[in-house]
Amino acid sequence: RKRKLLQADEYVKGILDGNITLLSQAVTLIESSNPEHQQLAQDIIIKCLPFAGNSTRLGITGVPGAGKSTFIEALGKQITGNGGKLAVLAIDPSSERSKGSILGDKTRMESLSSDPNAYIRPSPSAGSLGGVARKTRETIVLCEAAGFDTIFIETVGVGQSETAVHSMVDFFLLIQIAGAGDELQGIKRGIIEMSDAIAINKADGTNVEKANMAASQFRNALHLYPPTESGWIPKVLTCSSLNGTGIIEIWDTVSDYVEQTRKNEFFSHRRREQAKYWMYESVNETLRNDFYSNPEIKERLNGMEKAVLNDEISSFVAARRLLDVYFKTFESNGKKPE
Amino acid sequence: RKRKLLQADEYVKGILDGNITLLSQAVTLIESSNPEHQQLAQDIIIKCLPFAGNSTRLGITGVPGAGKSTFIEALGKQITGNGGKLAVLAIDPSSERSKGSILGDKTRMESLSSDPNAYIRPSPSAGSLGGVARKTRETIVLCEAAGFDTIFIETVGVGQSETAVHSMVDFFLLIQIAGAGDELQGIKRGIIEMSDAIAINKADGTNVEKANMAASQFRNALHLYPPTESGWIPKVLTCSSLNGTGIIEIWDTVSDYVEQTRKNEFFSHRRREQAKYWMYESVNETLRNDFYSNPEIKERLNGMEKAVLNDEISSFVAARRLLDVYFKTFESNGKKPE
Numbered sequence: 001r002k003r004k005l006l007q008a009d010e011y012v013k014g015i016l017d018g019n020i021t022l023l024s025q026a027v028t029l030i031e032s033s034n035p036e037h038q039q040l041a042q043d044i045i046i047k048c049l050p051f052a053g054n055s056t057r058l059g060i061t062g063v064p065g066a067g068k069s070t071f072i073e074a075l076g077k078q079i080t081g082n083g084g085k086l087a088v089l090a091i092d093p094s095s096e097r098s099k100g101s102i103l104g105d106k107t108r109m110e111s112l113s114s115d116p117n118a119y120i121r122p123s124p125s126a127g128s129l130g131g132v133a134r135k136t137r138e139t140i141v142l143c144e145a146a147g148f149d150t151i152f153i154e155t156v157g158v159g160q161s162e163t164a165v166h167s168m169v170d171f172f173l174l175i176q177i178a179g180a181g182d183e184l185q186g187i188k189r190g191i192i193e194m195s196d197a198i199a200i201n202k203a204d205g206t207n208v209e210k211a212n213m214a215a216s217q218f219r220n221a222l223h224l225y226p227p228t229e230s231g232w233i234p235k236v237l238t239c240s241s242l243n244g245t246g247i248i249e250i251w252d253t254v255s256d257y258v259e260q261t262r263k264n265e266f267f268s269h270r271r272r273e274q275a276k277y278w279m280y281e282s283v284n285e286t287l288r289n290d291f292y293s294n295p296e297i298k299e300r301l302n303g304m305e306k307a308v309l310n311d312e313i314s315s316f317v318a319a320r321r322l323l324d325v326y327f328k329t330f331e332s333n334g335k336k337p338e
Numbered sequence: 339r340k341r342k343l344l345q346a347d348e349y350v351k352g353i354l355d356g357n358i359t360l361l362s363q364a365v366t367l368i369e370s371s372n373p374e375h376q377q378l379a380q381d382i383i384i385k386c387l388p389f390a391g392n393s394t395r396l397g398i399t400g401v402p403g404a405g406k407s408t409f410i411e412a413l414g415k416q417i418t419g420n421g422g423k424l425a426v427l428a429i430d431p432s433s434e435r436s437k438g439s440i441l442g443d444k445t446r447m448e449s450l451s452s453d454p455n456a457y458i459r460p461s462p463s464a465g466s467l468g469g470v471a472r473k474t475r476e477t478i479v480l481c482e483a484a485g486f487d488t489i490f491i492e493t494v495g496v497g498q499s500e501t502a503v504h505s506m507v508d509f510f511l512l513i514q515i516a517g518a519g520d521e522l523q524g525i526k527r528g529i530i531e532m533s534d535a536i537a538i539n540k541a542d543g544t545n546v547e548k549a550n551m552a553a554s555q556f557r558n559a560l561h562l563y564p565p566t567e568s569g570w571i572p573k574v575l576t577c578s579s580l581n582g583t584g585i586i587e588i589w590d591t592v593s594d595y596v597e598q599t600r601k602n603e604f605f606s607h608r609r610r611e612q613a614k615y616w617m618y619e620s621v622n623e624t625l626r627n628d629f630y631s632n633p634e635i636k637e638r639l640n641g642m643e644k645a646v647l648n649d650e651i652s653s654f655v656a657a658r659r660l661l662d663v664y665f666k667t668f669e670s671n672g673k674k675p676e
Contacts, residue, residue, distance in 0.1 A: 042652070042655055045652050045655075046650075046651060046652065046655070049649040049650070049651075049652065050649060052649070053649070134654050137653070137654075138652060138654065141652065190528055190531050192531070192562070192563065193528050193530070193531055217558060217561070217562055218562060220555060220558055220559065221558065221559035221562050223555070224530070224555055224556060224559050225530065272647055275646050275647060275653050276643060276646065276647070276653075277653075278653035278654065278657075279642070279643065279646050279653040279654075279656045279657050280657075282653065282654050282657035282658075283629065283657045283660060283661060284622070284625075284626055286657065286658075286661050287622075287625040287626065287629055287661075288622055288625065290665075291621065291625055304617070305614060305617065308613050308614065308617050309610055309613060309614070311387040311388060311390070311391070312384075312387070313384060313387075314380070314383050314384065314387065314476060314479065315475070315613050315614075315615075315616035315617040315620065316472050316475075316476065316616065316617075316620050317380055317383075317384070318617045319616075319617050319618075319620035319621045319624065320620075320624075322621060323621060323624050323625075327628075330668040
């Protein structure tokens with residue numbers, strides 16, 4: 001049964017009124033691959049853009065088992081309890097899904113999902129990282145236009161998505177648990193250096209001492225890092241999502257960050273850089289996709305890769321030959337290669 | 339006065355014989371933008387490829403003032419003193435040159451430059467990072483074919499070049515100095531996490547204690563990092579290039595790494611991944627260059643970027659519109675867009 005589409009203006013009016021049903025339908029249009037839906041979605045986004053931007057965007061990452069869901073519940077309830085409106089989005093490309101655990105977002109965040117001031121939208125279910133990132137970024141615009149003043153973007157922290165999340169949030173939070181051994185196995189190198197804060201979760205019961213020790217180790221480690229562009233010194237905190245301790249302190253830290261970076265204007269600088277980044281990134285991604293999906297290239301790519309691996313040809317000459325083939329297909333077709 | 343070019347085979351024979359004059363002339367061909375030189379260079383490279391690969395490739399980075407030159411001299415003399423043959427190359431795109439200090443490579447490495455078993459080649463002096471990286475990577479091939487069993491690739495450690503260097507070496511060494519404060523200012527975030535070892539240099543005189551403390555801090559910090567893909571645990575060492583202490587231990591560390599990763603086959607795995615990486619990276623770079631140097635794009639890019647920054651249009655729609663313009667230029671021209 002197909003639902004009849006409304007006009008762009010009807011969606012926009014609904015979204016600006018905070019109508020969650022229409023917001024959800026508009027997000028579904030963003031996620032659709034149907035060209036008509038895509039066009040409608042873009043019309044809606046353009047009309048929502050002037051009303052967007054007024055939120056704090058918080059990226060949250062951590063390996064499965066770090067307790068992200070309960071943490072999001074605990075922090076989320078604090079935010080809505082103080083009158084805030086929270087949207088929880090996720091980036092989790094299908095290729096990474098099996099490694100993670102983003103299953104049934106609404107079940108795993110039971111109390112938030114029944115909270116009228118919270119909106120939980122699971123990750124778009126299919127597509128490349130670039131596609132999923134685009135959809136999530138555009139969903140942020142609609143959520144902000146709908147009046148959500150806090151946006152969480154969650155990712156599972158084991159794949160390539162962290163950079164994408166980092167490029168669309170104001171503050172990047174890494175959830176860790178005590179015991180710097182096996183628990184770190186899944187985390188990608190580089191994540192620690194892009195974090196604005198690290199929360200050592202599950203600091204409860206017999207775990208408190210271990211968590212404090214881990215926190216102090218991380219604090220010492222962060223000391224050795226070069227200063228951030230924002231002037232912000234990354235913080236390390238402990239918390240327990242279970243009994244609610246330390247959660248408000250994490251939110252205070254985010255607020256401090258926002259205040260400090262708004263004062264030194266890094267906040268808007270970063271947002272502008274991100275907007276530019278996504279324009280360039282999506283140009284570059286499309287150029288790559290067009291090249292690698294070209295039938296002539298597909299036919300030759302494996303062989304060329306093998307020649308490189310067998311030292312029959314340098315990497316650069318191999319690239320040059322493929323590019324010659326690619327640009328020649330335009331000559332013979334003389335048409336838009338899509 | 340133009341030097342007459344030899345045949346590819348003559349250069350190759352000279353290189354395989356270890357003739358430094360012919361090696362240098364061939365490297366000059368690699369660096370030339372003259373198409374005839376380029377063609378000749380590629381012929382030489384292809385013929386040298388079967389004789390390349392038998393070296394340890396060591397990336398060395400650190401901010402100006404960390405003592406890279408004296409370190410390279412100290413380590414280099416140890417290597418040639420033990421009968422090794424060492425080539426010292428650099429990656430230092432012109433855009434980053436002003437930030438760094440790569441001036442007169444031969445002057446600043448006086449004793450190595452008069453060493454018959456060392457070959458010092460300054461960074462190609464002009465060009466984009468991609469271009470400079472290509473030239474350096476191809477120069478490695480010729481140096482290896484000429485019998486150099488150790489290759490140093492030096493970079494200044496303040497720009498974008500570290501990733502390029504990391505992608506062409508077996509082992510990545512970060513030179514630091516004690517005092518984790520101001521000295522770190524110039525280092526880019528992310529470098530620490532890609533290092534296979536950190537050497538705290540200038541551990542001499544009254545500095546020894548500070549250096550040891552810095553080393554132990556770094557050791558604790560590295561503990562908190564996720565394990566490396568190679569299974570190697572990054573090491574932190576102290577050294578003094580001035581009085582020669584700790585230098586041999588650093589070389590032993592590199593040798594341990596090579597031994598360990600050859601055993602678990604990560605060594606050849608990484609080399610193969612690097613060869614593939616450079617093929618794909620140079621395809622992608624050319625695609626980008628072709629797009630951004632397209633006159634129609636150049637004309638519109640600024641305006642589109644402004645529209646994005648003023649929230650008149652989403653980043654993704656802006657990208658789409660530029661791509662439509664770009665691909666249309668092929669339709670109307672129907673020819674190779676270079």
